[in-house]
Amino acid sequence: MEDGLDDQWLCNCSVDHQSLAQQKWLCTVADGESCDCGSGCAPQGNFYTPTILTLNLDALPERLPLVECSPACPCVKKCANRVTQHGVRVPLAIRPLSSELGLGLFYSPSTDISSAKGSFMSLAKGSFISLYAGEYLTTGQARTRWARQRSDNASRERQDSQGQGNYILSLRLPGQVIHIDPRYKGNVGRFLNHSCEPNCVIHPVKWGADDPWYRAAIFTRRDIRPDEELTFDYADASGSALQPAERRRTIAAQEDGTTEQSERVRCLCGSDKCRGWMPFDGSW
Numbered sequence: 265m266e267d268g269l270d271d272q273w274l275c276n277c278s279v280d281h282q283s284l285a286q287q288k289w290l291c292t293v294a295d296g297e298s299c300d301c302g303s304g305c306a307p308q309g310n311f312y313t314p315t316i317l318t319l320n321l322d323a324l325p326e327r328l329p330l331v332e333c334s335p336a337c338p339c340v341k342k343c344a345n346r347v348t349q350h351g352v353r354v355p356l357a358i359r360p361l362s363s364e365l366g367l368g369l370f371y372s373p374s375t376d377i378s379s380a381k382g383s384f385m386s387l388a389k390g391s392f393i394s395l396y397a398g399e400y401l402t403t404g405q406a407r408t409r410w411a412r413q414r415s416d417n418a419s420r421e422r423q424d425s426q427g428q429g430n431y432i433l434s435l436r437l438p439g440q441v442i443h444i445d446p447r448y449k450g451n452v453g454r455f456l457n458h459s460c461e462p463n464c465v466i467h468p469v470k471w472g473a474d475d476p477w478y479r480a481a482i483f484t485r486r487d488i489r490p491d492e493e494l495t496f497d498y499a500d501a502s503g504s505a506l507q508p509a510e511r512r513r514t515i516a517a518q519e520d521g522t523t524e525q526s527e528r529v530r531c532l533c534g535s536d537k538c539r540g541w542m543p544f545d546g547s548w
């Protein structure tokens with residue numbers, strides 16, 4: 265073994281690791297190249313940037329599900345095409361906002377005690393934040409839960425209903441819709457609020473070509489300053505690029521005020537680009 269070239273970090277991709285001296289500890293599949301480790305992973309290429317492992321959002325076609333390498337591949341854990349499966353790696357904090365908004369999730373490098381300079385570090389565009397993890401529901405179960413949450417909310421005063429809103433993420437994928445509800449079982453992803461001018465985006469990811477689950481992964485869509493709140497656009501999370509006309513009308517009706525008054529929730533994102541109402545996809 266060449267000095268410093270530790271084979272436990274290498275995968276079987278076709279790239280000549282020996283000539284990539286700076287990147288030799290990682291699988292070095294470059295953007296747009298396909299991994300030929302034989303397991304059908306990264307069929308469209310690996311869109312993670314080698315070594316820093318941020319997602320190259322500008323190169324990634326919208327809504328193209330990412331397929332990461334998996335334990336079924338001959339590559340190893342630190343392959344550059346495995347990111348979301350390693351879990352949360354950035355320092356985060358859950359903080360209270362207003363009584364209406366409840367809690368929010370913040371990028372909080374000052375809580376990273378391993379780095380003395382933590383509080384000055386901004387987070388690069390394309391960084392993985394967390395999965396939006398929760399229970400996977402069928403469309404029927406999602407409808408039932410949504411109806412129950414709606415009636416629960418209607419029977420509460422607004423100030424008592426903080427954090428009791430709808431948590432179900434409906435992710436539209438080619439030929440299917442998946443519903444993820446973190447309200448009862450979930451992770452920090454459930455604390456990201458909606459913004460009409462978001463700094464994060466949701467992208468569908470599979471862990472290996474044979475993974476039966478699409479996972480909803482949250483990435484930053486621009487650089488993030490320390491102590492910024494992390495948000496995504498709940499309308500975009502539902503896959504706006506693929507939404508059928510009926511769904512577009514539903515979201516538009518919610519936002520332009522033609523939806524029934526009781527179903528509309530005023531958006532409190534505070535952005536100059538605020539559309540006024542929370543998006544709601546009721547077309548499924």
Ligand SMILES: C[S@@+](CC[C@H](N)C(=O)[O-])C[C@H]1O[C@@H](n2cnc3c(N)ncnc32)[C@H](O)[C@@H]1O
Pocket residue numbers: 364365366367368426427428429430431453454455456457458459530531532533542
């Ligand atoms: C996924 S949760 C976000 C975390 C929530 N703030 C909490 O305290 O648990 C979604 C709920 O938060 C509230 N929310 C999120 N973004 C909002 C916004 N921009 N305006 C008003 N309410 C919002 C709504 O009640 C929504 O149903």
